[in-house]
Amino acid sequence: MGPERRVILGVDVGTTAVRAGAFALDGTARHVRAREYPLLQPVPGWQVQDPDVLVAATLAVMSACVADTAGAEVVALAVSSARYGLIGLDATLRPVTPLLTRRDTRSAEVARDLRVSGQSRELHRMSGTPVHPGSPLCKLIWFARHEPYLCATTRWWIGLKDYVVHRLTGTLVTELSSASGTGMFDVHRRVWSAGVLDLVGVSDGQLPPVLPTTGVLRLSAAAGRSVGLPSGTPVVVGAGDGPSSSLGMAAIDGTVGGLTLAATGALRTVVAAPLVDPAETFSCAALTEDAWVVGATVGNGGNVVGWAGHALAPDLRPASGDERAVPAFLGLAERVAPGSDGLVMLPYLLAERAPEGESGPPGAYLGLRGEHSRGHLVRAAVEGVCLQLGDVRDRLARLTPVSSVRLAGGAFRSPLWRAVMAAILDCPVRVSDAADDDAALGAAALGLFAIGLAPDLRGAITQLDPGSARAEPIAVDPALAAAYRGLRTKLPALVAVVGRIGEILDEVAAGPRVHWPADAMPRGAVGR
Template identity: 35%
Template structure:
């Protein structure tokens, strides 16, 4: 830490609250991380206590604020970001009526399929975001049909970030970027998409006010005491998790993509305009200052590894991945087909499906794990190609996330994309992006369209030619097998 004003960028992650301390010279001064207590062995609890998240956020911010005070760095403001779509029912006093529902709650799987069968891709074209079981719209439609008593008594519906902002500032708002990423904002107007609200069964008065990501609120007196910051400290509302990860990982230049492998798995590129997705694998949502994020979602590497670890009797994940790293490319003839990206909810969901093709008695757990990891990498290449003809060719990828702690993932992903992969060594990127949004809201950054080149240190992983050739040769076969798996699920 050195002198000068700072801001705090706060990422509300699935397992950890991370706070990045960013100076007015745009240098990262410090990072604080507080894990969320867990009640199950899964990486993300099926339900979460919003008060627990608030308490953990307060602890993380208090520690960061204390560090700033020791080193004489005035905190000019803070900003929040959250990556996973969430849903929370509130009463008229903005107090929770339900647990926090996130992507691991798969009760809306059947509802999602029914809506998509009835409406096709209409909502996808309207909002830029495909309907999935993780979507708030799908969860609300499920609630309307399965718990009408609760549904009729809810005063407000919001996400976790909206609840936290309400507790900190006294105002129930949501930024248009986060709501756009959740799939219920119309791309053409950046207002609530009425057809999505009709499907969800809610009206505008039950939703938070839509504001720009650069909007500035103020901490209440109670919140200031809770966070250890001066009363009235500015709170910049901030943007979606995908957007803050994009700017935080340093993927703002044309041709550079951001890859995230943590609680979700996404490949994102920056656009200067909204792009109508041509594939169910791709979404496009607004960021800020006229910028948009095109995002392709694919099977989560961490989830696949955890699934394999539990399947083999609870072996340590790092041990399993290290064993798989020693297996040659091709996984001894095995082909792994992970959960199709378009249907991805959570590996812990009973609806999760995956397959190993070519399995023989002599295949061990290392080869099986390797095959599934190669399947994830192969799926990433399919997602990259689905981003559409309007997207500039990807020549470099900046990557971050907990899954990339294993060298196996970095080597496979670089080979599947056949481009250099720059791996950011920590999970700081979304929090750093939130801090950059704070400085944007406070006017130190004048426009994100100038694409600030702020990068965390990274190691470069070049694609192995043999592995790249293998992925190129097996891409089509992998896609055909994934299609067959989807057909079998439909029949069953």
């Protein structure tokens, strides 16, 4: 059987969808399937999911990929997932909690307490993970404070990928990448930190053993029947979604940044050993034992511009519903001059994690005048997102050199997004074609290396995606770069001012509320 008849499956279990790809070992073909699932909010600030719903979706997309490549030999499957999730299991390995996702902010008070006490700095230095409400460390302290009976009866505390791998193989383990995102793992000594476990009130016997990201298990007979693969098929435990994305877009050289932009955005680079940010901003997670990914995620990416298009140009929404199509409303923005004629948007529609552990500044349009059109508002949204990511690159470059950037993600199908992002970065930029499946492709490449069918990570990604070596360069327009340079220098001051305005608005919102009697409701108001 030739290499064109051999494939490897890469599976990425994300926060809102699972994506699986079957990648030919000779790089000639890929078959990608995806399935979405709900993110539940039973209480404001709680963002949870049913772990078994995610597992069912994972098995379904894997089965579809196997069917798409009928007759091919599946040499292995490898798993990536969103990090920072937390699930409690009983002694029979069944969930006693939902999956608390990385978006769950119930432990915000815990994060603030750790920062005020000064403990956050040492915790970050030890674990590589900033103290924030999404981290398992803060979630476990929250459970200890608010659900002590549940804590006393919970046998295991695990992450999302740990649960998926257990359901695929029957083995309960974690791996270096996921462990390094818990806030409880000493990334320098490569062990669970006894002092931190005392702080959160769990024992190391309640946490899974930690394997390398290249660890190989075997597919169980039950899972094999569900997806159409032989039992015993190698299962590579893999890395988290961020490190997997960096590999999938071939941004694994020391001074190359990998910038992904879909609904959210992220910028990361690869270093040889754990690198801790003194400002407690960036996280550091393992890809392999000697490749660590340092960077940050922003919650306000393409979703901000999608909101602007929906709110301002509903008449230009694509009738086909094709998610791969470049939105027509971006054409309005293309007709507006760079800088949006003095209009600036701070794109914080969703709360971003601020260094102080608070929610950060609110979103805002600044400099709005009567001459501004909806095209200005849309372009300012694009520029605001790109300016935010440019600021992340500037701060990351102070920690480790980032001399060039690779772009990936559905947003960069748009010439406008590519041109603005390249001009704001103002460095050599290339676009990867791994628009939607970079994490699944990265998982597959790591799996190929793990089972010995590639000599190294670079060889693995080049083998599965030969085009990665020929990523399209983007010429940076000097005039466009100059237009944005001055705005970039003013961005921190604008964020600080709007942050203060946000604090004032929070104080107003916390004040007495006015309740209108039904017979005095102003015309046009809607009562409850």
